Amino acid sequence: MTNPFKFDFSNLKGDFIGGLTAGIVALPLALAFGDQTALGAMSGLYGAIAIAILAALFGGTNTQVSGPTAPMTVVSASVIASAMLEVGVTDAYEAIGLILATFFIAGAIQVFFGIIKLGRFIKYIPYPVVSGFMSGIGVIIIITQIFPLLGYDASQDVELVTGKLPIAEEQILEGIIKEEAQDGVLKGVMDGTVIQETNARFSAVTAEDIETRAGKLAQRQSKGTVGVFQLLTRPFSFPGGINWLNLLLGIGTVMIIYGFKRITKAVPSSLVALVVLTLVAVFFVEPGAVPVIGAVDGGLPQIRLSFFAALFDLGNLGIILNFGATLAALGAIDSLLTSVVADNITKTKHDPNQELIGQGIGNMGAAFIGGLPGAGATLRTVINIESGGKTKISGIVAGVFLLAVLLGLSGVVSYIPKAVLAGILLTVGIGIIDYKGLRHLRSVPIGDAAVMLVVLGLTVFVGLLEAVAVGMVMATLLFMKKSADIVESEARGESLTEFSQEKPWADEGDLIKRLGDRVYIKHLDGPLFFGFVSSFQAIMRQLPNLEVLVIRMREVPYIDQSGLYALEDAILDLQKRNVAVVFTGMNDQIRDMLERINLIPGLVDTEYVFKDFKTCRSWLSERLEEGNLDQVSDRQQDMPAKIGDNIDEA
Template sequence: MKTSRSETLVGDIWGGTAAMLVALPSAIAFGVTIFAALGSQYGAQGAVAGILGTVAMGLLAPLFGGTNRLISAPCAPAAAVLSAFAIDHMARGGDPRLGLLLLALLGLMAGGLQVLMGALKLGRLIKYMPYPVVSGYLSGVGMIIIASQLPRFLGTPKGTSFWNALASPNLWRWQGMAVGGATIAVMLLAPRVTKKVPAPVLGLAAGILTYLGLGLMDPALLTLAGNSFVVGTLGGGEGSVLDALAARGASLGQLGFGVLRDLLVPALTLAVLLSIDTLKTCVVLDALTRTRHDSNRELMGQGIGNLAAAALGGVPGAGTMGATLVNMSSGAATRLSGMVEGIAALIAFVLLAPLISWVPVASLSGILLVIGVRMINWSSLAFLKSRSTVLDFCVIAAVVACALSVSLIVASGVGVLLAVLLFLREQVHGSVVRRVTSGEVTHSKRVRVHEEMDILAEKGGQFAVAELQGSLFFGTTSQLFHSLEADLKLRRYLILDMRRVQSVDITAAHMLDQIKDMLGERGGMLIFSHIPRSLPSGRDMQHYFDQLGLVRSGHPVKVFGEVDEAVEWAEDHIIAEAALVAPEESPLELAEIELFKGRKKETLTELEGHMEARVVPAGEKIFSVGNQGDELFLIRKGAVRIVLPLADGQVRHLATFGRGSFFGEMAFLDGETRSADAIAFTDVHLFVLSRRNFDGFADSHKKVGLVLMEGLASILAGRLRYTNAELRALEA
């Protein structure tokens, strides 16, 4: 059922408003966390920065990004990176006002880098970040948030570290713990009661009510001035928002090249984390709504939103999972819902600014503690249960350790490096030789006479078909040689089926060149089949082999388009060496054809009178699929290919019949239409026996007719036996 425009508009308004209720409390908490690191007097300014970031991201990111239903707002990765930067700045004796300016510049640089990444089409690359790396740094961000918020939750003095706060119960302030505890309890329990009102809103309301209740017992808690339990007057130590922007401008004179250079790594870290957070949310949204977002456009939209947020003094952000899911479940359908979220945040700021001053800091810490705990990927602990996933857990643990001890950008780099090493390890341990089949049990589609099949059963072991797969590179070269070493000592012809090969580097190509030389020294031949024209990397493997001289003419190497052609070539050489193929200077006589050997000359002469001798030039069709016909064709000279036409104009090669063989037996036996095309591969000399003529002959020679049908059945049974043996070999 198609939704009307009015219904879509209503859904977007409700969805955007509900998303704002989820995003705004968290944004305020993130802002207070970041700015309070510069000094407690800046906490209120941080609350304003969180709101401004929500407004700017909400209005501009949907407008330029274009992903339907996506909600953008300040997020945990931004809080982790910016608060760590602010703490480091103050630890080095930095000026708080300069710190405000540097935070804004960080946001501007991160937004600019996101726009650049989108313009350079890097959106897809960021989506391919390995899962253990993403899981590790998100868990690391969650732990960083917990470490920064627990001292605030406990009410310890500013500057108290996580471990000191835990080890110093005498510094704890029970009022803040009561407020934070009430917030956490309601956030966790609220979804069990109702999902109509977002849990963060209910948790924040519970924290405020708890604080007001404590204020009735202690009137000092109800004063705004100098009260460290609440956010405080908006604007903090800088007066109005405009005064705060002016203070940032006044600090421009303290900037230098060294300061800007030091911002580059944190800005790159912030840009990458915000981009991954956004695209991760977009991927989940695509899966839920069966849509497809434009990664590069979304990066540019997010970058523009972050540029605006930083220019206003707000906290940068990303597409957030929680608010986006609330938006979608509330009926939103288009990107207008994201803009509604920004407008709703602006209205809330204008109408509720006085109330925001009374928001308890411990309540905001409680919200962030819940967010931090939820960001940790606890399910990754299950990786320890299986030996196959233990190393993936080690990657996650290494990323978390680097995130906590060094930096998030170093953690991401370490994680990617470890993921690459795990990939290489997987490639090295995976077999690049899928199967090796001896020529004694695998056969071409060339239908051969009984004597030829006997010699192939005896001497077919002179060749083998090795099916290669995966990546042939320096890490698998040794494995490739050891897997083929035994066959190199036994076979004269080694056929390498390359159809499943994904990549080949120069080390593997050099090894193939050595294998070619080893076979050549014994008079053998290395044969390639199905060399891919286009690998996933875009490389033309056959052209690459030509450049390296691997398939150079005059060398003991041959190249075929299909495995069957290669196997047929090897079989022909083995049979020719056994002198089983007589020179085809003249067509076979009827008595020389396998089906009629041992029959009386007089009988065959009479039978030949019922046949038609026919010559078909190379390339011409003998019959086509769907044709009516009941003739049995006996090949006196030449070869015939049976092919099945496909819908796309291509054909599938089913079989090849040579001198002494017959074809067309199915229609001869059952009288149905032809099931494939028969094409003369070379100039072909045929005996053609129609079923009508055969029945006329059999009426007067019943015994001969019966013997001929038995011979026909015997040869068909023999072909079936060889096919069954080949299938068993392939299944082994």
């Protein structure tokens, strides 16, 4: 593992600018993610500060900028809601011990993952699972922002709240009985005295108390995906259901975020929207006309140690471990995928196990100050790299900047309209959906498409951990079936070896000897699938300088969606290096897949796809003798990369 305390000061200016830029981007997102949960906007900022600094200090990816992310926030909101239900309260801070204990355990589990070197297994998560999961997160965020954009407050919906009154009474009575049990009042069978005391305490509960709890129950229902569908018509069914001024602020936020990017990307558009529309609300909107964040605690966050008591409560251990494992697994996947993105941009190699330890320590630290857990954030990491960040100092700078904002501007946060945060989250949800994967649903193998759709549906309507678990099982079964089919048809399907000096096949003769280092022939000897993608990408990165790469696919029986996209990325990278790419010997299934997603002829023209190596060998000899090989790479570079379109990342 890497040394977390080894600093590189050779790029101090670039790291400062990169970290500062990433911190500016993180500010509105942290507040928006916090406001998505019952802990409030400041919990997102607290988490962003702790995780950014600690994960950068102890992590294994030099350019990673961490903090609350969309997937982690969705799960955190579910953890908070479940903890409140378990304790029987409607105020999140009444269940803060159980909530923070869960967040702390999630970080501890991530540290454990790193210690037992579980990070190396991230490469075995297939693309359809990741795609369906991320798209499902995007859909959840979009759905749950409908009511905040409309300004609909379920707690003010009299008809809805009235329907919750019996449940509220029942919960209050259960809470009283539970308190008495904890205080030792209930011993064995309840006698008349205890019943009288319980009745006396329940009689002291006012109608206002019951109505307040019923309002919070209604509000909690309106924050869930299923609840939004159940209450979708409510904003239109009673007077004042839609706050049109609130809706205009939300729409204005979305327009500024997308429109300002067309003007300049030097300043984060989400920050521009946050500042501009908050000023509009302060100076031009009557106080109370739109919901705002409201009063927040200023100065340094409170250190919370009381959650340790919840760790030793055996009655709560089940929910802590269940949700803690969910957050830990999700955070590990989220962070390591971002690390892979950073590696691809910087051409470096992260330490996955050290990264898990860093993320775990960051989440444990966030729990101590009441912050949301998080993970490596793709958008912030990419912005850090593009702005000059190269070492872990950049991630620390991002966290220190947010800390400075907390100390100096926390009073301003109370004036931010919730509609603005909803608009920011709406664009995050739209950006996180994997449009490329959805666009190719009809083109990829039906099994991959089914996995993606099932994971997406389970993510939205059931749960995140369940979605990933089911997706992994489905992908594994599909791969096992495909492998069995290959064996039955007597096709070769052994594992591909790591990059090494290629041994010529019999039909290649002395071609390599004659052509020297101008042409490289790469033999692929098995299925190009999700488990091999990482190794394949490493092979492509290690290729020496050359003029043309011949990829022999005679022994490749099958390619899945992960393999398709890995092949696409490799070709795009090689063409940037002026390397021409040609294929030989691919079977009908593989060629059909490449044509369906327009890799052929979108990136590699059909004239460079040879049925057998004999034809390719003649073509190579002819081109080399005539000196026309440069024309091939130039022509390939001019081809439109129609399947390489990038999508915005959240």
